[in-house]
Amino acid sequence: MSHLLDQPRSRIVNLWRTVWSPRPVDLRRWALVGVVANAGITVTGAAVRVTGSGLGCPTWPKCTPDSFVPVAHADISPINMAVEFGNRLLTFVVLVAGLACLVAAMRLVPRRRDLVRLAWVQPAGVAAQALWGGLVVRSALNPVTVGVHFLISIGMLAAAVALHARAKEGDAPPEPLVHRDIRRLGYALTAAVAVLLVMGVVVTGTGPHSGDEMASRFDFDIETVARLHADVVYLVVGLTFALLFALHVTKAPAPARRAALILLGVELAQGVIGYVQYFLAVPAFLVGLHVLGSTLVWICTLRVVFALRSRGALEAPADGHDRLGSLAART
Known part of the structure; x- marks a missing residue:
């Protein structure tokens, strides 16, 4: 029984190590998660629109005037409310992926400014999207605000793809x-x-x-x-x-x-x-x-x-214990 309990714990520890003591391949994998998350929320945003759920949560940042989560509302379909709120929740998936990329980029040894700058786009983009999403709701889905909402996601997706590509390259011109x-x-x-x-x-x-x-x-x-x-x-x-x-x-x-x-x-x-x-x-x-x-x-x-x-190949680590060495150097 203790062995079964230790398995999830060890997986969480290993996952944490890919963020806190990352190798370039770990950062690349997190960047791929960011690509998938950004593409996914773009598609679910379209699902919100085609199901007529754009104002399923008619207020922002709350879902309804008196609640952050969906509650029964006489004028709104529960299905539309669930679809819109579900899309809002996916924002946190994008945020977690973005923060993981940022921490991994900042903890990478040697630290590379280009990767850190690209990684910053993700959490900053989520913040921008959250604020702009409020404008989308308050404008009653004006097509200009909705379109910009989509284009911001496209920009974040580009940064995630760039981070994924750069993480496997060197830092040469x-x-x-x-x-x-x-x-x-x-x-x-x-x-x-x-x-x-x-x-x-x-x-x-x-x-x-x-x-x-x-x-x-x-x-x-x-x-x-x-x-x-x-x-x-x-x-x-x-x-x-x-x-x-x-x-x-x-x-x-x-x-x-x-x-x-x-x-x-x-x-x-x-x-x-x-x-x-x-x-x-x-x-x-x-x-x-x-x-x-x-x-x-x-x-x-x-x-x-x-x-x-x-941009050249990645520099090989000095020895086979690069992760342990980088962790020891930081502590």
């Missing part, structure tokens, strides 16, 4: 692995994907699934903004194909070619979802799937850019 023009093509692709995400926000703020009957909409023609969105999609896919072709012709490193191929596959799948949801009058399930696809396109795009350069 960036060394190009491909021709300068190919790197420029990668930057142009990243900018195009960013524009695509903004256009997606405009389409979302113009179309159905506002999150609540009280929510306002952009006064745009939905057909026009949808076509503009599709035009940017064609641009992104074209740039991706051009980048993939250039990488293969120049025999670029395999990781870069593989990352570009994965990105193209994700984009094509996302395009299929987009057209299907358009012709089926934007069903709620496909909207959520489309938002998931958007986050994956963004993640894969950033992975391609990081694969086009190198």
